[in-house]
Amino acid sequence: MPGLEDLYREIILDHYRSPRNRGTLETPPAHMAKGHNPLCGDEIQVYLIVGDGYVEDVKISGQGCSISQSSASMMSAAVKGKTVHEARRMIDAFRSMMSVHERAVAGNRIDHEEPDDYSDVKLGDLDALRGVVKFPVRIKCATLSWNTLTQALEEATA
Amino acid sequence: MSLDVARLKKDFPVLEREIDGKPLVYLDSANSSQKPQQVIDAMSRFMETSYGPVSRSAYQLAANATELFEGARQKVQRFINASKLEEVVFTKNATEALNTVIQSWGRANLHDGDAVVLTQMEHHANIVPWHILSAEKHLELRWVPLTDDGQLDLTHLDQLLDGAKAFSVTAMSNVLGTLTPIRLLTDAARAAGAISIVDGCQFVPHNVTDVQAMGADFFAFSSHKMCGPSGIGVLWGREQLLEAMPPFMGGGNMISDVRLDGFDVAELPAKFEAGTPPITEAIGLGAAIDYLDEVGMDNVRRHEMDIAGYTITMLKERFGDDITIYGPDNVEVRGATISFAFRGIHPHDISQVLDQTNVCVRAGHHCAKPLMRILDTPATTRASFYLYNDESDADALANALDGASDIFNF
Incomplete structure (x- = not known):
């Protein structure tokens, strides 16, 4: 079994301890999307203001485990101020990082197909969540806020 | 110890x-509980030496398998002190047992606006089937609240039961571990004219079970929490109630006759056992009961x-x-x-x-x-x-x- 140090990296615990961009935004003008993990009851709300093609502001509320909360916190810091296009690239890059294990387990990795290249996307702190893929049960915790952000982005840019 | x-x-x-x-x-x-070697061996031995279809073929192997399968039913009857063998219905698990009662008894006996009493500590298996039925019957679901230390707050039980048709309650909370005063609850239900349905899924593996002493009308539990295999559970119900209920699922085994224009149901308990039952699992449940009896x-x-x-x-x-x-x-x-x-x-x-x-x-x-x-x-x-x-x-x-x-x- 992989060691817990792969999962509970200091930077993750830091975001869990002191979550960034925590709170709510008035709707409207903000858009809000709710996500929940029916397995464990974790809930998250992502508030988003998009203007002029930019993520102007983002706030996170809800509750959950250290992985879901720190992932949400890092995500909010990463996408704030980015263009909508950059935010979407980041979502894809993060999902790609998280689904490595799922794909390998499902056995549907197609070797001859070039995987999407996200080397241009700077994940920064988020890279610390790479260890989560060694704990497949927790991947859903890490991706909860990202799925919810996708929803909020869709509504905000509809 | x-x-x-x-x-x-x-x-x-x-x-x-x-x-x-x-x-x-x-x-x-x-x-879910772990399984003792005695259960594992009983199931393996049955499949190695005696496996056959039950209740439908005349050859010796099948007759013998049927005998062993029905022997497991007798073990269940004794283990929970059911008065009649016909009252012991094999299901897939406690969830299916509860759904059988709620769908079958509920459809036949509940009407628009009828009240059903549950408690706030129920498992989803004793909540969601009521919501499903409620979409059709517009039931009034009433909830027995909890005390601060996680017991049932029975202060207003009589008001809650007043006019209610059923009281569906767990004998032991799967979260809090709380044992509910089940005899008191079934007595109160009976006094109010309501039937009582008891979710015994957490209770049976850990306590002496006597469905008659409990005063319940229906009682549900699963094998896999009591050292037996998954895939089999039990519904016990009072004979006259089970007799009066329509079947829940249709198929083989649950009929006495089928015509182009209809069917007649089989006798209890087959009436509620459509299709091939979990045969090896019943043998395993019987072995689990033997094991628990010995302990x-x-x-x-x-x-x-x-x-x-x-x-x-x-x-x-x-x-x-x-x-x-x-x-x-x-x-x-x-x-x-x-x-x-x-x-x-x-x-x-x-x-x-x-x-x-x-x-x-x-x-x-x-x-x-x-x-x-x-x-x-x-x-x-x-x-x-x-x-x-x-x-x-x-x-x-x-x-x-x-x-x-x-x-x-x-």
Whole structure:
């Protein structure tokens, strides 16, 4: 079994301890999307203001485990101020990082197909969540806020 | 201690398994219990030597398999003290047993606006089927509230039951470990003219069960929580109620005649056993009952009172205000299923850390989301003990919690 140090990296615990961009935004003008993990009851709300093609502001509320909360916190810091296009690239890059294990387990990795290249996307702190893929049960915790952000982005840019 | 746990542990081969060189500390029996060699052997032996279809073929092998299958039903009848064999219906699990009653009895006997009483500590299996029926029948669902220490608050029970048609209640909470005063509840239901449906899924594996003494009208439980295999459960119901109910599922075995224009139902219990039943699983359940009989259910209950008392006291002494144990402290009114909150650490993180030392607990809402809302938490960590657990398992839990403290030291 992989060691817990792969999962509970200091930077993750830091975001869990002191979550960034925590709170709510008035709707409207903000858009809000709710996500929940029916397995464990974790809930998250992502508030988003998009203007002029930019993520102007983002706030996170809800509750959950250290992985879901720190992932949400890092995500909010990463996408704030980015263009909508950059935010979407980041979502894809993060999902790609998280689904490595799922794909390998499902056995549907197609070797001859070039995987999407996200080397241009700077994940920064988020890279610390790479260890989560060694704990497949927790991947859903890490991706909860990202799925919810996708929803909020869709509504905000509809 | 009332049980020789060290000896019992040896009956469960999986408990000898090591993961990463460390032994298993299995504290998730309220979820599903482990299986003793006696059950594993009985099922293997049956498949090796005696397997055949039941209740439909004339050859010797099939007749013999039918005899063994029906023998398992007799074991269940005796184990729960049912007055008649026909009252013991095999289902897939307790969930299917509850759905059978709620769909079949409920459809036939409930009408628009009728009231049904439940409690706030029910498992989803005793809530969602009522919601499903309610979409059709517009039932008024009333809820018995809880006291601060996780028992039923019976202050207004008579008002809640007034005019109600059914009282559907657990005999033991799968989250809080609380044992409900079931005879008092079924008496109150009867006095109010309501039938009582008892979810015995958590109760049966850990207590002496006597459905007649309980005064219930229907009683549901699962094999897999009582050392038996998954895939089989039991619905017990009073004969005259089962007789009057329409069948739940249609198919083979549950008919006495089928014509192009209709069908006639079979006698009990076949009427509620459509299709090929879980045959080998019934043999396994019978073997589990033999095993539990030999240990003695009164011994199991005494042991679990001891281990619950030990664990609760030890955790409180060791962790003080850092731990909140849900449910009553008094082991007279609780089993050894112990849910807790620890130092504000999310249950997922706790179970993850505990897993490092192979301490298996459940983290989550335990299929009791209404109760989680009342406890004002999205999830709890639950350690549930059984006849193969002793103080060393409780101590391993506490040591592992120290590990969680080390990581989440803020």
